[in-house]
Amino acid sequence: MTTQQEDFTKDPKNYRGAVGPAEIYDVQGATQFNLLTLLGLREHNFLLDIGCGSLRSGKLFIPYLLQGKYYGIEPNKVLIEQGIKQEICQELIDIKQPHFSNDSNFSLTTFNQSFDFILAQSIFSHASQAQIKRCFSEAKKVMKKNCIFAATFVKGEENYTGDEWVYPGVTTYTLERMKELAESEGLTCQPIDWPHPNLQSWILILQPDREESIPELTNTSKLLTLERELKVCRARVAKMEKNPYIQLAMKISRKVEQFKGKLSPK
Ligand SMILES: C[S@@+](CC[C@H](N)C(=O)[O-])C[C@H]1O[C@@H](n2cnc3c(N)ncnc32)[C@H](O)[C@@H]1O
Numbered sequence: 001m002t003t004q005q006e007d008f009t010k011d012p013k014n015y016r017g018a019v020g021p022a023e024i025y026d027v028q029g030a031t032q033f034n035l036l037t038l039l040g041l042r043e044h045n046f047l048l049d050i051g052c053g054s055l056r057s058g059k060l061f062i063p064y065l066l067q068g069k070y071y072g073i074e075p076n077k078v079l080i081e082q083g084i085k086q087e088i089c090q091e092l093i094d095i096k097q098p099h100f101s102n103d104s105n106f107s108l109t110t111f112n113q114s115f116d117f118i119l120a121q122s123i124f125s126h127a128s129q130a131q132i133k134r135c136f137s138e139a140k141k142v143m144k145k146n147c148i149f150a151a152t153f154v155k156g157e158e159n160y161t162g163d164e165w166v167y168p169g170v171t172t173y174t175l176e177r178m179k180e181l182a183e184s185e186g187l188t189c190q191p192i193d194w195p196h197p198n199l200q201s202w203i204l205i206l207q208p209d210r211e212e213s214i215p216e217l218t219n220t221s222k223l224l225t226l227e228r229e230l231k232v233c234r235a236r237v238a239k240m241e242k243n244p245y246i247q248l249a250m251k252i253s254r255k256v257e258q259f260k261g262k263l264s265p266k
Pocket of ligand 1: 018019020028050051052053054055056057073074076079103104105106120121122123165
């Protein structure tokens with residue numbers, strides 16, 4: 001990172017804006033929490049949150065999970081400190097005892113713990129191919145057989161070939177490239193249909209000898225889309241109903257129905 005970017009992300013007042021658009025901080029955390037619980041995360045599971053930032057999703061996962069089950073890696077320790085101070089509170093940390101590391105080399109083995117779930121939200125959207133490869137290589141060592149590693153990336157036609165972490169700004173990859181990177185480290189990669197407020201794409205990284213099936217999410221995702229569309233349609237209809245010509249047409253239509261009712265044999 002450049003000095004300017006470090007200033008931007010290390011300003012304690014900016015702990016929300018440092019990890020993405022501050023106005024969708026809440027929903028960005030909620031979509032992560034909802035996804036993992038729908039995929040089967042339960043309170044007794046071990047969760048690793050790679051690049052946990054200011055605990056945007058950690059503030060939901062930490063109270064949900066049992067004591068000592070949440071693990072977060074975040075090189076920028078100001079973000080964790082502010083997340084605890086502004087979003088969680090020290091008392092909850094004392095009760096739940098999450099584990100944190102400020103490692104900046106994707107050393108997922110640093111906790112000496114294997115995991116049921118791993119999350120990397122908006123991490124591969126800033127990472128180089130070498131960093132993603134390193135992350136997958138480390139993940140392979142700490143993923144239990146049925147572990148689900150959910151991650152986002154920005155799908156594009158070009159594959160970023162630089163060596164640097166890019167922030168602000170994003171790196172893009174094809175789905176094929178993400179699959180190749182996972183497969184080169186002995187893992188599989190499959191896309192899933194789950195909404196993302198910033199239009200990133202979700203993928204699941206899995207062990208090839210996994211035995212459990214992945215819960216179906218497609219319907220839930222479709223339902224969310226339908227609800228959005230329904231809201232737009234309702235607003236359109238409400239607007240149309242206020243139009244004087246439409247109101248007149250509706251009045252005529254009601255009168256015609258009443259007239260038909262009078263004519264029909266009793
Ligand atoms: C866009 S933010 C996303 C934060 C969080 N996942 C969320 O959804 O709120 C990217 C985060 O990755 C962190 N990061 C940068 N380099 C990293 C590395 N080598 N390992 C883990 N996290 C890293 C940044 O400090 C930042 O907090």
